[in-house]
Amino acid sequence: MSYKLEISEQIMTFTIDRPEIRNAINEDVMVGLEELAQKAQESEIRYVVITASGSQAFCSGGDLSVFHELKTEAQAYSMLKRMGDVLYRIKTLPVPVIALVNGAAVGGGCEIATACDYRLIREHVKCGFIQGTLAITSGWGGGTYLFETLQHDRALQMLTEARVYTAAELQQNGWATEVVRTDEDLHNFFKSMNKIQPEVHRAYKAIAIRKWQETNLKDRVDAEIQRCAELWAEDAHHDAVDSFLNKGNK
């Protein structure tokens, strides 16, 4: 199993569990995220925490060793759409969703964290929308969510620079909700969440969801997915992934 899904004291925790490959997303993790989305809708939970095993990575995006087999636009679209759909379901859950960013979050990993309501990041982490270096854009809706989250120029800069940012930079540009330096910082965040009635959290989340529905967030995400699928099919993308996967042979 590539993930763990637990509910304890009305808190649902999803842990990506592939540290040896930097918690990259494969089919199994996608199934897990779909299970999360379903169970979180049905259960009486207070909030959801998404995190990952180890301290090296939160998530390194799509598992390129698997997804590199997808060559055509149609093949890429099918994977991107499935993941984009489940991330949208997670983003619009009726309860707060917290990314506990325990290590690097790059590519699709940064998209998952951006889909969450809160991003608590450890001091050592580096995060970035590095998709540009692979000659593609974000393709799971994360670019659209970033424009919803950051000031316009900061979002555009983070997407087009296509580099990893330090925790200090992520705090400065507003992507990080909080840089967690100690376990006590983490404890204090959850203490503050827990002192507010779940129905109050749900009511505020509903305001955000109404805004996203009124501004056709889902359609905008679908357009992002479509454009990424087109770029995916280009040689420039396949060559860049070849270079990443064969870096050890050079």
Ligand SMILES: CC[C@@H](C(=O)O)C(=O)SCCNC(=O)CCNC(=O)[C@H](O)C(C)(C)COP(=O)(O)OP(=O)(O)OC[C@H]1O[C@@H](n2cnc3c(N)ncnc32)[C@H](O)[C@@H]1OP(=O)(O)O
């Ligand atoms: C597919 C959707 C698309 C989107 O919509 O956004 C994407 O997500 S594109 C994918 C973007 N991801 C990447 O380009 C991967 C980038 N990875 C890294 O930059 C680094 O691995 C890291 C995350 C910063 C961690 O660095 P480090 O701790 O130094 O580890 P290594 O680089 O040595 O990696 C260890 C091991 O894991 C393999 N690995 C890492 N990420 C992936 C991945 N996404 N897919 C497949 N394999 C991955 C890496 O190749 C190493 O393997 P070995 O050399 O065999 O040990």
